[in-house]
Amino acid sequence: MPDPDSNWVILAELVRARGNRGEIAVNGLTTGPERFTELGTVTLLAPDDTVKGDFEVEEAWEHNGFTILKFKGIDSISDAEKLRGFRAAIRPSRRRPLEAGEYFFGDLVGCQVIDAKNQTVYGNVAAVHEQAGGSGLLELEDGLLIPFVKDICVGIKPEAGRIEVILPDGLVELFRG
Secondary structure (H helix, E strand, C coil): CCCHHHCCEEEEEEEEEECCCCEEEEEECCCCHHHHHHHCEEEEECCCCCEEEEEEEEEEEEECCEEEEEECCCCCHHHHHCCCCCEEEECHHHCCCCCCCCCCHHHHCCCEEEECCCCCEEEEEEEEECCCCCCCEEEECCCCEEECCCCCEEEEEHHHCEEEECCCCCHHHHHHC
16 A cells, blocks of 8 residues: 555644534644635545545634634534544645745654764654644654754755754753663
């Protein structure tokens, strides 16, 4: 089976029904509800990676740390509950253009993290976690968390599969203690 993530950009995971009109709370991997409104439609991928179909976004807003989506035709709690565990996705061609120095978090996954000074390899990025009001965290395959900030991530080259870092003294030792 082909890897769906190579053909899709995952925007959010649908977590649970919210409200009684068919709204659903999502863990967004993108920049908030305005992006869903801007897109107009998203494709839903089932937990087994099959395509459920395209869904029109009627409304999108923030509530208690979640993005809430209301899809056209999903009008009850039971309708919304059937979508739990699905992922909202778009084709790579629908990604918004980036400014210089901006990166799609999904493009950082798989990148090798290397010390910029001595070329020590720390591992590969397994996930990127967005922080509300913050910069985000790179999670390496062994669980090491690295703040995704300019002072630490000094060479970001997703096209080369590489992120060069200058880690604060003691960060690795503290984690691996």
